[in-house]
Amino acid sequence: MEWDQLLTGVLSSVASGSVLLIATLGLAVVFGLMGVVNLAHGEFIMFGAYAALTAVRAGVPFPLAVALAALAAAAFGALVEWLIVRRLHGRPFDTLLAMWGLSLALYQSAVLLFGTVTPGIGMPASNVRIGDYTISSYLLFLIVVAAVLIAAVYALLTRTNYGLMARAAIQDPATAAAMGVRTVRINNLTFALGCGLAGLAGAILVPAVPATPSMGFAFGIKAFLAVVVAGPVTLAGTIAAGGILGSAASAVASVWSTVAGDVVFFVITLVALRAWPQGISERWRLKL
Numbered sequence: 001m002e003w004d005q006l007l008t009g010v011l012s013s014v015a016s017g018s019v020l021l022i023a024t025l026g027l028a029v030v031f032g033l034m035g036v037v038n039l040a041h042g043e044f045i046m047f048g049a050y051a052a053l054t055a056v057r058a059g060v061p062f063p064l065a066v067a068l069a070a071l072a073a074a075a076f077g078a079l080v081e082w083l084i085v086r087r088l089h090g091r092p093f094d095t096l097l098a099m100w101g102l103s104l105a106l107y108q109s110a111v112l113l114f115g116t117v118t119p120g121i122g123m124p125a126s127n128v129r130i131g132d133y134t135i136s137s138y139l140l141f142l143i144v145v146a147a148v149l150i151a152a153v154y155a156l157l158t159r160t161n162y163g164l165m166a167r168a169a170i171q172d173p174a175t176a177a178a179m180g181v182r183t184v185r186i187n188n189l190t191f192a193l194g195c196g197l198a199g200l201a202g203a204i205l206v207p208a209v210p211a212t213p214s215m216g217f218a219f220g221i222k223a224f225l226a227v228v229v230a231g232p233v234t235l236a237g238t239i240a241a242g243g244i245l246g247s248a249a250s251a252v253a254s255v256w257s258t259v260a261g262d263v264v265f266f267v268i269t270l271v272a273l274r275a276w277p278q279g280i281s282e283r284w285r286l287k288l
Contacts, residue, residue: 002131002132003131004130004131004132004133005131005132005133007130007131008130008131008133008134008135009251009254011130011135011139011140011143012135012139012250012254013246013247013248013250013251013254014143014243014247015135015139015140015142015143015250016246016247016249016250016253017242017243017244017245017246017247017250018142018143018145018146018147018243018246019142019146019205019208019246020222020223020226020242020243020245020246021146021149021150021238021239021242021243021246022142022145022146022149022200022201022204022205023045023198023201023205023219023222023223024222024223024226024227024238024242025149025150025153025197025201025238026041026044026045026193026194026195026196026197026198026199026200026201027041027194027198027223027224027227028194028226028227028230028234028235028238029153029157029190029193029194029197029234030190030191030194030195031227031234032227032234032235032238032288033157033166033167033169033170033190033234034085034170034187034190034191034194035092035170036085036092036095036099036191037092037095037096037099037224038099038194038195039096039099039100039102039103039220039224040080040099040100040102040103040106041194041198041216041219041220041223041224042103042215042216042217042218042219042220042221042223043102043103043106043107043110043216043220044073044076044077044106044195044198044199044202044216045198045199045201045202045205045215045216045219045220046106046107046110046202046211046212046213046215046216047069047072047073047076047106047198047199047202048069048070048072048073048198048199048200048201048202048203049069049202049203049205049206049209049211049215050110050113050114050118050202050211051065051068051069051072051073051199051202051203052065052066052068052069052121052202052203052206053065053118053121053206053211055068055069056121062121062207065203066200066203066204069199069200069202069203070196070197070199070200070203071196071199072199073195073196073198073199073200073202074192074193074195074196074199075192076195076199077191077192077193077194077195077196077198077199078188078189078191078192078195080102080191080195081187081188081191081192082188084098084099084102085098085099085187085191086184086187086188103216103220107213107214107216108213110213111213114211114213116212116213116214117212118210118211118212121206121207126138128140136208138207138208139208142204142205142208145204149197149200150235150239153197153235154235154288156193157235157288158288162186162189165181165186166186166189166190167288168181169181169183169186169187169190170187201219202215202216222245222246222265225245225265225266225269226238226241226242226245226246227241228269228273228279229241229245229269229272229273229279229280230242230279230280230281231276231278231279231280231281231282231284232278232279232281232282232284233279233281233284233286233288234288235288236281236284236286236288237279237280237281237284240280240281241272241279241280244268245265245268245269246265248264248265248268249261249262249264249265249268252264
């Protein structure tokens, strides 16, 4: 195998891992800080994709459309937390069912509003040539986006007062409330942040993945599995799990087929959970 073919394959695999990380980050925030399994996460990704697509069709520049989609998803997430999640606090099974019901409602709403097939924005035509091979510059851009998002979320959760209060609100809500932390408001902001990241993921991915009502289904399942494999150290574990799972599946898919890539994804997930039942980060000393 020539070096240019190898490098192109590596970059393609890293780009696929980056796509999974972008799609998973919002779920990791909600699950890691609130303990809420948001089964509607994939539909929030779909929400962001359609919001960005609608804005672009209305003449809004794509970068601004991405920002608007993220804000719209965050606002909708804050509303969902206020109407549903907050009222089911301490009842994880009920919350699970409620979010599943919301995912079905959002899916059917998208079908009624947009139909089952929606044309995408279209990936930019520019490519980067590596020897005899080329790779889309937008896929390389997604690697940068994933790195920036991870750095931004890490800084937000570890270098700001909000991050300190958010972790305190979930680790010891009674003590946090006694010290003046408005835990209800912090949880609302945290859920909105996770949903906003999901909406941002859908918007930034829509040039590569056309918006359809079912687009969140595949992303939601893989994001959930990545977070489960990540374990208790949510952010760092998700980066490791998402990067490994996404890159390995992409590498296999490029050699054989997409179906083979998905099989490898699930096989690695099963092996990892067999070896580390609490997730790959169960013995890490990191806290985030």
